[in-house]
Amino acid sequence: MQARVQSDSKCNPGLRVVLWVVEARWKGIMASSAVVVFSYCFREVNFSADSGQEGSHMAFGQLEMIGGVCGANLVGMTTIKYDGHSIDTGPMGIWSWFLRSGSSGFGSSSTAEQVTDVIDATGLTAIVTGATSGIGKETARVLALRGAKVIIPSRDLENGLKTKESLLLENPKAKLDVMEMDLSSINSITSFARSFNSSNPRLNILINNAGIMACPFQLSLDGIELQYATNHLGHFLLTNLLLDKLKTTAKETGIEGRIINVSSSAHRRYSKNSSINDLKIINHPIKYKGYDAYCRSKLANILHANELARVLQEEGANVTANSLHPGLIPTNISRYINLKGFPFPVLKTLLKPIVKSIPQGASTTCYLALHPDLKGVTGKYFANCNESPPSSQAQDMDLGKKLWDFSLDLLNNLNNKPNNKK
Numbered sequence: 429m430q431a432r433v434q435s436d437s438k439c440n441p442g443l444r445v446v447l448w449v450v451e452a453r454w455k456g457i458m459a460s461s462a463v464v465v466f467s468y469c470f471r472e473v474n475f476s477a478d479s480g481q482e483g484s485h486m487a488f489g490q491l492e493m494i495g496g497v498c499g500a501n502l503v504g505m506t507t508i509k510y511d512g513h514s515i516d517t518g519p520m521g522i523w524s525w526f527l528r529s530g531s532s533g534f535g536s537s538s539t540a541e542q543v544t545d546v547i548d549a550t551g552l553t554a555i556v557t558g559a560t561s562g563i564g565k566e567t568a569r570v571l572a573l574r575g576a577k578v579i580i581p582s583r584d585l586e587n588g589l590k591t592k593e594s595l596l597l598e599n600p601k602a603k604l605d606v607m608e609m610d611l612s613s614i615n616s617i618t619s620f621a622r623s624f625n626s627s628n629p630r631l632n633i634l635i636n637n638a639g640i641m642a643c644p645f646q647l648s649l650d651g652i653e654l655q656y657a658t659n660h661l662g663h664f665l666l667t668n669l670l671l672d673k674l675k676t677t678a679k680e681t682g683i684e685g686r687i688i689n690v691s692s693s694a695h696r697r698y699s700k701n702s703s704i705n706d707l708k709i710i711n712h713p714i715k716y717k718g719y720d721a722y723c724r725s726k727l728a729n730i731l732h733a734n735e736l737a738r739v740l741q742e743e744g745a746n747v748t749a750n751s752l753h754p755g756l757i758p759t760n761i762s763r764y765i766n767l768k769g770f771p772f773p774v775l776k777t778l779l780k781p782i783v784k785s786i787p788q789g790a791s792t793t794c795y796l797a798l799h800p801d802l803k804g805v806t807g808k809y810f811a812n813c814n815e816s817p818p819s820s821q822a823q824d825m826d827l828g829k830k831l832w833d834f835s836l837d838l839l840n841n842l843n844n845k846p847n848n849k850k
């Protein structure tokens with residue numbers, strides 16, 4: 429619907445108003461239905477993910493929050509209180525038609541192409557993790573469309589090559605390279621970085637986007653809970669191994685380097701009981717709650733970007749580090765959600781008008797990666813292409829420093845394990 433209204437933007441103004449009203453009313457009806465269904469779900473349906481009991485906590489919490497956001501959007505509220513936290517609700521869904529953009533000039537309905545319109549990224553090299561699907565794939569597509577050379581690391585080389593093929597079909601001029609990397613494995617990340625650093629003279633942009641959500645309890649090859657290992661520790665190591673390349677590129681070219689961590693508003697649900705710096709708690713199979721572990725890893729993404737920004741500023745490096753919430757987007761990230769007793773396709777249809785499309789979901793990342801207005805902006809958190817305050821824990825510099833030291837120690841210990849000694 430949205431694409432239709434936009435593509436009709438040159439049509440007669442009267443018809444545009446009619447289309448706009450139809451669009452808003454349609455979205456209103458769908459969003460109201462969604463709120464009713466969510467209210468019903470909270471009471472009657474036992475949600476669960478493949479991870480069992482823990483997963484039900486995840487889906488319940490997520491939907492409860494979405495229900496609140498829908499309701500808030502319907503009445504035009506821009507923040508709601510959830511679990512004692514203030515949550516920025518938008519502008520999303522129908523409300524984005526009335527409150528279209530923030531101070532950046534962009535908003536929740538902006539797409540990745542729109543926020544990078546007329547930006548020339550020729551000559552820049554970017555790494556986008558998790559570019560084989562969802563938000564990451566769209567980010568890679570748009571960066572390549574603007575002329576950047578994009579490296580697509582993939583844990584499955586064949587899947588990576590398929591992604592490259594499909595992106596090339598649309599844009600045969602795209603400069604894309606696929607390399608193997610599993611973010612849950614220290615050895616794999618180390619050999620990726622070694623190979624990248626030796627074969628590429630430049631790195632301007634690093635987008636730490638890959639992620640998994642609320643999977644059943646599992647330890648990585650290195651013995652770390654899988655979401656913590658993939659979403660946080662893997663990206664922490666990757667960034668450290670590529671930092672010199674980013675800094676020297678920025679120094680030699682005079683072009684600011686940019687590091688972007690794709691986090692989530694889910695970071696707000698992090699509870700202190702699921703400690704971010706205690707391996708006994710992180711790796712506890714009985715106390716494990718899939719969604720809690722996801723929230724912990726997403727908080728770690730913000731703390732990592734903030735501490736990195738501080739360190740880089742202290743060094744005087746011409747490299748920035750920021751983090752973001754992309755919005756709520758239907759992608760493969762929800763693969764572990766299994767709503768028992770409720771048809772997911774119906775829920776998905778109801779959700780459509782209030783969630784973002786994938787091009788909208790990739791907009792904040794592309795904005796942070798390429799937009800000239802972001803020059804010199806570092807250590808900030810963004811949502812809907814505008815700066816937005818994260819939770820108080822995410823702003824805790826002391827916690828960020830502790831997480832940094834803990835991650836370094838953990839990696840050093842793991843590196844000294846016989847399996848990882850090279």
Ligand SMILES: NC(=O)c1ccc[n+]([C@@H]2O[C@H](COP(=O)([O-])OP(=O)(O)OC[C@H]3O[C@@H](n4cnc5c(N)ncnc54)[C@H](OP(=O)(O)O)[C@@H]3O)[C@@H](O)[C@H]2O)c1
Pocket residue numbers: 557558559560561562563564581582583584587609610611612637638639640641658690691692693753754755756757758759760761762
């Ligand atoms: N979608 C949302 O509503 C939403 C909301 C807030 C935040 N986010 C964040 O947005 C980011 C992108 O998510 P998405 O929604 O686009 O999900 P997605 O479609 O599932 O994409 C996730 C990507 O991460 C990759 N990945 C997962 N584990 C990996 C590993 N061990 N090594 C290397 N790559 C790995 C996947 O690769 P494969 O193709 O091999 O699986 C895929 O390319 C995530 O960080 C997520 O937390 C998403």
